[in-house]
Amino acid sequence: MRDVLNELLAWWRAGHTVGMGTVVATFRSAPRPPGAAMLVGPGDDGAPPVAVGSVSGGCVEGAVFDLASEVATTGKPELVRYGISDDDAFAVGLTCGGILDVFVERVDRESFPDLDEVAGDIAAGRPVAVATVVEHPDEQVLGRRLVIRPGDATDGVAGGPRVSGSLGTARLTDAVADDALGLLAGGLSETLTYGPDGERRGEGCRVFVSSYAPRPRMLVFGAIDFAAATARVGSFLGYRVTVCDARPVFATATRFPDADEVVTDWPHRYLAAEVDAGRIDGRTVVCVLTHDPKFDVPVLEQALRLDLAYVGAMGSRRTHDDRLARLVEAGVPEADLARLHSPIGLDLGSRTPEETAVSIAAEIVAARWGGSGESLTATGGRIHRPPRTI
Numbered sequence: 239m240r241d242v243l244n245e246l247l248a249w250w251r252a253g254h255t256v257g258m259g260t261v262v263a264t265f266r267s268a269p270r271p272p273g274a275a276m277l278v279g280p281g282d283d284g285a286p287p288v289a290v291g292s293v294s295g296g297c298v299e300g301a302v303f304d305l306a307s308e309v310a311t312t313g314k315p316e317l318v319r320y321g322i323s324d325d326d327a328f329a330v331g332l333t334c335g336g337i338l339d340v341f342v343e344r345v346d347r348e349s350f351p352d353l354d355e356v357a358g359d360i361a362a363g364r365p366v367a368v369a370t371v372v373e374h375p376d377e378q379v380l381g382r383r384l385v386i387r388p389g390d391a392t393d394g395v396a397g398g399p400r401v402s403g404s405l406g407t408a409r410l411t412d413a414v415a416d417d418a419l420g421l422l423a424g425g426l427s428e429t430l431t432y433g434p435d436g437e438r439r440g441e442g443c444r445v446f447v448s449s450y451a452p453r454p455r456m457l458v459f460g461a462i463d464f465a466a467a468t469a470r471v472g473s474f475l476g477y478r479v480t481v482c483d484a485r486p487v488f489a490t491a492t493r494f495p496d497a498d499e500v501v502t503d504w505p506h507r508y509l510a511a512e513v514d515a516g517r518i519d520g521r522t523v524v525c526v527l528t529h530d531p532k533f534d535v536p537v538l539e540q541a542l543r544l545d546l547a548y549v550g551a552m553g554s555r556r557t558h559d560d561r562l563a564r565l566v567e568a569g570v571p572e573a574d575l576a577r578l579h580s581p582i583g584l585d586l587g588s589r590t591p592e593e594t595a596v597s598i599a600a601e602i603v604a605a606r607w608g609g610s611g612e613s614l615t616a617t618g619g620r621i622h623r624p625p626r627t628i
Contacts, residue, residue, distance in 0.1 A: 257306030410436030454521035460528035467595035506536035550582035
C-alpha cells in the first residue's frame, strides 16, 4: 500500500470509494512482492475509473482492474490466485512462471476509518502494521483489519502492541496482534495462517500483515569520494543514509547531498551512541570506507558484534590481511570475523567511485536475499528468492 498511499489518501479524504488489490502472497518467480497494491478510483469530472499502482508489473493488471471495479461497487472482498496453469497464465498474461494471491477489497471512510492516522505514522517514520483477514469461513470476518503499533512504557503495556480494531473474537485478535508486532520489529510483511478462532495450529483463516517500519539505515564511515557514490546508491535502494567521519573538513553536507545526515564524530563513538539510543536494528548495513586502521578497527570491532544485515570494509588485500590481524588481536571471535565482507563489494571489475558503489550495493542486495552474486546465465532454479529473516 505504501507505493499508492498518497493517491489512496486523497480519494479517501474526498469521500470516494476505491477498489484496492493487494499482493498478499507470492510463489516462484512472481514479479511484485507482498504488499504491492493497485487502486481503481474515480476519474476526474465523471471520467471513467483510473488505475494507480501495480500488482504484477503488467501481467494481470487488466483482470485485477475489472475485479477491483466490481468489488468497489459490491463491497464484497475476494481473494484470487493468479497462477501458472497454461490456460489461465496466457489468459491474464502471467507468463513469468509465478503465482500471485491478490486480495481485492473496497476502501472508504467506513471500511478503513484509521487510514488517515496510519498514513500519518508512515509519513513520520513511526512503525505501524495493518493486519487484514484475507480468508475466513465466516464472510462477516473477511476483510476485517487491525492496526498495530508498538507499545511503550507510558501506555501501560511496556512493549506490548497497541491495537485498534477487532477481528471478531478476542482470541484471533490477540494472536494476530502479537504475531504482527514481531513482523513489524523486523520490517517484514507476510500472510499468517490460523484456525477460524485464532488457533495457531489451525487452518481456514489467513491474515495478511503489512509492516510499515522506518527506512532501514545505511551507515557509511569515511567521508571520501567513494562514500558520496555509496550514499547515492544507498538512498536509491531506500536506505536512510548517514555519512560519518571524524574530520570536519571532509564531513560536510555539501560533499554528500544524497545523505540524509552527515555527522562529524569518531566512527566507533557514533555507532555506540546510535546503538544505545536504539536506532540500530537487524536491517542496518555498515560500510567502512576509510581503510585507515585507527578508524576502521574500533568501529568494525563494535559492528561485528552486533546483529546487523551487512558489514563491509574497503581496502586492498594487504589492508584486509592487516585489518583481520588487528581485529583478532582486539579479541573479535572467528565467527564474527566471518561476517565481514572485505574487501567490500562484488567482483565487477569496478574502478570509479560510481562503479564501486554499484558493486557494494550488489553485495548488500545479495546478502539480503541470499543471492550468489553469479551471472544469472550461469545459474539455474528460481530467480526470485524468498526474503531472509534479518
